[in-house]
Amino acid sequence: MDYPSNVKLIRIPCTGRVDALHLMKAFEEGMDGVCVAGCLEGECHFLTGNLRAKKRVEYVKKVLSTLGINPERLQMYNLSAAMGAKFVEIASEVTDKIRAIGPSPVKTGRGREFAEEQKEGEES
Amino acid sequence: MITAEIKPIEEILEIIEPYDKIILAGCKECVAVCAAGGEKEVQFLASALRTARKSNGREVEIREVTLQRQCDPEYVEQIRDFAGDYQAILSIACGVGVQYMAEHYTIPAVPGLNTAFMGGAVQQGVWSEKCQGCGNCVLHLTGGICPITRCSKSLLNGPCGGSSNGKCEVNPEIECGWQLIIDRLKLLGEFESRYAELFPIKDWSTSRDGGLRKIVREDLKQ
Numbered sequence: 001m002d003y004p005s006n007v008k009l010i011r012i013p014c015t016g017r018v019d020a021l022h023l024m025k026a027f028e029e030g031m032d033g034v035c036v037a038g039c040l041e042g043e044c045h046f047l048t049g050n051l052r053a054k055k056r057v058e059y060v061k062k063v064l065s066t067l068g069i070n071p072e073r074l075q076m077y078n079l080s081a082a083m084g085a086k087f088v089e090i091a092s093e094v095t096d097k098i099r100a101i102g103p104s105p106v107k108t109g110r111g112r113e114f115a116e117e118q119k120e121g122e123e124s
Numbered sequence: 125m126i127t128a129e130i131k132p133i134e135e136i137l138e139i140i141e142p143y144d145k146i147i148l149a150g151c152k153e154c155v156a157v158c159a160a161g162g163e164k165e166v167q168f169l170a171s172a173l174r175t176a177r178k179s180n181g182r183e184v185e186i187r188e189v190t191l192q193r194q195c196d197p198e199y200v201e202q203i204r205d206f207a208g209d210y211q212a213i214l215s216i217a218c219g220v221g222v223q224y225m226a227e228h229y230t231i232p233a234v235p236g237l238n239t240a241f242m243g244g245a246v247q248q249g250v251w252s253e254k255c256q257g258c259g260n261c262v263l264h265l266t267g268g269i270c271p272i273t274r275c276s277k278s279l280l281n282g283p284c285g286g287s288s289n290g291k292c293e294v295n296p297e298i299e300c301g302w303q304l305i306i307d308r309l310k311l312l313g314e315f316e317s318r319y320a321e322l323f324p325i326k327d328w329s330t331s332r333d334g335g336l337r338k339i340v341r342e343d344l345k346q
Contacts, residue, residue, distance in 0.1 A: 021164065021167050021168045024172055024175065025171055027175050028174050028178070063133060066133045067172060068179060106178045109181030109182075111179065111181065113179075
């Protein structure tokens with residue numbers, strides 16, 4: 001089972017440890033996208049770690065959009081540690097999605113790539 | 125505590141637009157407790173602002189500091205050594221802190237928060253107003269529930285006709301302050317003695333009247 005080589009794994013004890021700052025720092029450093037992989041909902045060893053992470057991810061997505069960065073660059077998936085094949089699938093899917101969005105504007109300095117109006121336009 | 129909320133980040137970006145080198149100053153007191161302007165919020169906001177500016181091709185240098193308090197000259201002075209190297213101070217303390225920064229330094233001090241009210245935590249992530257600082261406390265007469273704050277009309281002889289099933293006509297999510305006071309007085313066995321007595325007209329001169337308010341303690345003053 002191979003997952004895309006551009007995916008850098010950062011191990012944490014539980015997604016409940018993920019802080020909004022960790023996610024924001026990744027974007028500040030020029031990462032094109034971040035994927036938080038938590039346990040299945042309802043199966044957190046610490047009960048609510050992944051649910052807390054979900055809220056933080058949503059919060060950071062909102063902040064990213066206000067910064068003019070496409071919030072789709074940040075994703076959260078839920079899967080168990082035994083679902084290796086699923087992980088490969090997700091890693092490939094996220095990589096494709098981020099590749100389609102393009103390199104981070106933090107690296108290119110090309111300005112806002114996302115605005116609320118644009119989001120509304122896409123929805124309608 | 126004094127509660128506050130972070131301004132929309134677009135607004136903060138607009139405020140700091142003229143600057144390329146700023147100090148982002150947090151405060152470890154009230155605004156840290158209400159998760160608006162403490163050390164953690166300083167780190168997150170600094171990272172967000174740097175990210176936005178980098179993506180616009182115009183980086184901003186941010187010095188992150190979190191002072192014990194921004195409403196006390198001795199702490200505000202702690203950035204004296206390096207303040208001169210920066211173009212502005214973005215303070216994420218309450219409005220008091222921003223003004224102290226402005227009084228102490230010759231570079232602009234700009235706000236990153238909207239200061240809200242004096243209140244406390246209801247639950248994690250939820251804060252509610254408790255006191256309006258009217259300068260003439262009546263809590264001993266109202267079962268420990270403030271009619272000035274909790275009644276939407278600040279009535280001293282309530283409730284009004286807009287109280288329905290314990291809720292306020294202003295918003296059905298707001299509890300009627302006077303219903304709370306009556307229930308509390310009954311619980312304390314003070315209803316008969318307290319509620320029948322009418323409040324005289326309140327002296328508001330201790331509140332928003334007469335301009336800037338000040339407390340002077342001659343025994344402590346130097």
